[in-house]
Amino acid sequence: MLQPSDAPEQSQSLPSTFNFLTATQVVSTTLNCTTSQVTCKASARSNSMPSNARYFRNDAPLSRRDPHKQLIASLTRLVTDYPPASIPPGGGLYFGPVSIAYLFFILQPVYQDLEIEGRPMGAWSAAYLQQAQDHMGEYPGPSTRRCGVSDDIMALLALGAALAKDADLAQELCAYAAVTTDPAAGDEWLYGRAGYLYLLRLVRASFATPDVDDDAGKRVRRMLADTADEVVEAIMESGRPWKWHGKAYVGAVHGSVGIVTQIVLTDPSWAPKLEADLGALLSYEFPSGNWPSSIPADRDRLVQFCHGAAGIVASLLSIRQYFPNLHDRIDGAIRRGRACIVERGLLTKEPCLCHGISGNALALEDAEFEHFLTYTTGHEMKGMAKDGILEKSDHPSSLWCGEAGRAWTWAVADRELEKRFPGYNDV
Numbered sequence: 001m002l003q004p005s006d007a008p009e010q011s012q013s014l015p016s017t018f019n020f021l022t023a024t025q026v027v028s029t030t031l032n033c034t035t036s037q038v039t040c041k042a043s044a045r046s047n048s049m050p051s052n053a054r055y056f057r058n059d060a061p062l063s064r065r066d067p068h069k070q071l072i073a074s075l076t077r078l079v080t081d082y083p084p085a086s087i088p089p090g091g092g093l094y095f096g097p098v099s100i101a102y103l104f105f106i107l108q109p110v111y112q113d114l115e116i117e118g119r120p121m122g123a124w125s126a127a128y129l130q131q132a133q134d135h136m137g138e139y140p141g142p143s144t145r146r147c148g149v150s151d152d153i154m155a156l157l158a159l160g161a162a163l164a165k166d167a168d169l170a171q172e173l174c175a176y177a178a179v180t181t182d183p184a185a186g187d188e189w190l191y192g193r194a195g196y197l198y199l200l201r202l203v204r205a206s207f208a209t210p211d212v213d214d215d216a217g218k219r220v221r222r223m224l225a226d227t228a229d230e231v232v233e234a235i236m237e238s239g240r241p242w243k244w245h246g247k248a249y250v251g252a253v254h255g256s257v258g259i260v261t262q263i264v265l266t267d268p269s270w271a272p273k274l275e276a277d278l279g280a281l282l283s284y285e286f287p288s289g290n291w292p293s294s295i296p297a298d299r300d301r302l303v304q305f306c307h308g309a310a311g312i313v314a315s316l317l318s319i320r321q322y323f324p325n326l327h328d329r330i331d332g333a334i335r336r337g338r339a340c341i342v343e344r345g346l347l348t349k350e351p352c353l354c355h356g357i358s359g360n361a362l363a364l365e366d367a368e369f370e371h372f373l374t375y376t377t378g379h380e381m382k383g384m385a386k387d388g389i390l391e392k393s394d395h396p397s398s399l400w401c402g403e404a405g406r407a408w409t410w411a412v413a414d415r416e417l418e419k420r421f422p423g424y425n426d427v
């Protein structure tokens, strides 16, 4: 059974004697160090860090690495350590072969002349997509419990439609509205309707480019917009607060900020009707600048994209323009959220977009963003692993939980791209 590696229910299932250190305990036991004193920042901390520390103290002076060099290194590790045939099927745009194909798909227009191990971005995208297609028969297909961005069939259809600008594939994707508008379907991004809205938007963007025939493009965009309307109406008719597995999550992956963001990026005309939902979400912020994973609020614990400040800050930055009445509150929330990420965001989990340093970096401004990325190099990760302080990923190759996501952040730094999350707010 597919389980998000980030869900807070994992910690709730730990034995009650399990001792999660509080933030204060962790940082009070870490060493001060500077990059001039040591070659590996993480190693400098390992001697004094308890093995279950959640994050490093962020006390080194701001620094940066050459992002182009790091991008090449990351992509080379990706295709050599995890070649297409080695990637287990499953995971949609979140992990697995489709997620890696999507990384190369979005890098292709930015790096038209770049080759990794002798092959251009487009060829790598096709190779990982082929791996997914070869296993298509093993995918169960969307159900009301699993119909978001992690669904393989719908992600394959969306990427196929976007790549080939294929109206038939777009229509097949739209036909799954029968599943996603079922009253039993979930609303969140990873397994629910909000993720389906993203897939529709991805295809819509590919049919809005100058090389698409006007009439054909209009027809497909109309079909996608009509489908999105039905799905948004189903989400809006869901009772509040929106729930996933019986809990009212707040964050980007399973919660209300992810749902609001996907609706508004798909059709901004819904924003006035979502003002109360967003206002409530802003009110949940802890004094620390972080947000609870779910409501009623529990501990102030996780600072990452899926749960906590990073996903909420990244979402607010994307949708701010559509909520003029909330600008002051949004700006304050972003400022406090970023300060919290700077303080508590250097996580010991393997750096990734969903619950790691790479995703936290994308929520920050340039200097801090580049500083955070210095903790995601191959050298740093080796040092952390050697010292036993790296919590390894279950999906180390993937876009949201591994190397492909780290590569994306280096590309953002290298080409000064907008700090977006592929599969979430990049279209």
Ligand SMILES: [Zn+2]
Pocket (backbone or CB within 6 Å): 005, 006, 007, 253, 304, 305, 306, 307, 354, 355
């Ligand atoms: Zn996560």
